[in-house]
Amino acid sequence: MAAVTTTEKKTTQVNASKDSYVHISNPHLDNIKEDILYHFDLGTGTHDFPTLFGDVKFVCVGGSASRMKSFSQYIAGELKLGDPSDDIPNICAGTDRYAMYKVGPVLSVSHGMGIPSIAIMLHELIKLLYHAGCTNVTVIRLGTSGGIGLDIGSVVVTSQSVDASFRPQFEQIILGKRVVRCTELDEKLAKELLESSKEINQFNTVIGKTMCTMDFYEGQARLDGAFCFYTEEQKMQYLKEAYDAGIRNIEMESSVFAAMCKLAGLKAAVVCVTLVNRLQGDQITSTHEVLAEFQQRPQKLISHLIKKHLGKSEAS
Ligand code: R2B
Ligand code: URA
Numbered sequence: 001m002a003a004v005t006t007t008e009k010k011t012t013q014v015n016a017s018k019d020s021y022v023h024i025s026n027p028h029l030d031n032i033k034e035d036i037l038y039h040f041d042l043g044t045g046t047h048d049f050p051t052l053f054g055d056v057k058f059v060c061v062g063g064s065a066s067r068m069k070s071f072s073q074y075i076a077g078e079l080k081l082g083d084p085s086d087d088i089p090n091i092c093a094g095t096d097r098y099a100m101y102k103v104g105p106v107l108s109v110s111h112g113m114g115i116p117s118i119a120i121m122l123h124e125l126i127k128l129l130y131h132a133g134c135t136n137v138t139v140i141r142l143g144t145s146g147g148i149g150l151d152i153g154s155v156v157v158t159s160q161s162v163d164a165s166f167r168p169q170f171e172q173i174i175l176g177k178r179v180v181r182c183t184e185l186d187e188k189l190a191k192e193l194l195e196s197s198k199e200i201n202q203f204n205t206v207i208g209k210t211m212c213t214m215d216f217y218e219g220q221a222r223l224d225g226a227f228c229f230y231t232e233e234q235k236m237q238y239l240k241e242a243y244d245a246g247i248r249n250i251e252m253e254s255s256v257f258a259a260m261c262k263l264a265g266l267k268a269a270v271v272c273v274t275l276v277n278r279l280q281g282d283q284i285t286s287t288h289e290v291l292a293e294f295q296q297r298p299q300k301l302i303s304h305l306i307k308k309h310l311g312k313s314e315a316s
Pocket of ligand 2: 144145146147216220250251252275276
């Protein structure tokens with residue numbers, strides 16, 4: 001099947017100011033009277049998007065609903081918009097597909113595991129931001145990953161998301177044809193996140209390529225799944241080749257995240273902590289307490305960056 005490399009058109013809104021709007025590119029939406037964001041249990045006929053979300057400037061997304069709730073509580077404390085122990089209501093309480101929390105200009109949304117799950121969430125999130133008329137939005141995925149050649153607990157800021165063959169692209173079948181999209185992320189934002197890590201000075205952070213796979217076990221060359229038809233040597237050779245190609249961690253959402261944010265004209269970054277060094281093993285053996293502390297690291301980095309952008313850092 002021939003691949004269709006995208007030169008998909010973006011519908012850019014006429015914009016006399018320097019503000020950057022969210023792009024959607026779907027003429028069919030003009031024919032829909034009320035847009036129902038089914039998996040968020042929100043709709044333009046029932047919810048006033050500009051009032052509810054018009055001030056959003058940062059969207060932080062991550063796999064688990066409880067982690068995104070604690071992130072919203074943490075950022076509330078950091079931005080002095082509430083106490084971290086305050087309960088924050090789930091905007092998507094009418095569904096258990098995704099959870100969404102809002103603290104001032106920061107939206108925190110869960111996306112589940114894997115490309116299909118985050119892709120569905122992103123279609124609805126991008127439309128939500130568009131309907132709300134949001135401008136100058138930055139989207140950051142904060143997540144967990146398997147590291148390659150890094151001490152566990154290190155944080156990787158993604159320079160480029162690559163597929164399991166190390167290609168910097170996201171491939172999807174649309175109408176039976178392969179469509180290939182670019183997985184470029186915002187380089188300046190990645191550098192700013194690295195800078196934030198230096199300022200915090202609490203844990204190791206590197207910028208590197210992130211491999212995005214379709215599976216946690218065979219897809220990530222593990223030896224501990226229910227099935228495995230390769231040898232340990234073959235696994236190690238693959239992971240070493242990945243390391244030599246500049247890949248520093250492996251996770252399961254970054255490629256479609258990068259591709260969709262790029263199509264929408266959104267500034268985007270991926271920040272993942274590493275829970276295991278895949279050159280040393282497959283199983284995640286750290287205690288619950290250690291893993292909980294690791295998972296706060298991307299949150300600390302992102303919160304530092306958001307505070308700087310909003311002029312709320314200690315230094316300002
Ligand atoms: C990281 O962790 C999850 C698998 O355990 C997956 O969502 C990912 O990208
Ligand atoms: N998430 C992944 O996708 N892989 C790991 O090894 C750890 C977390």
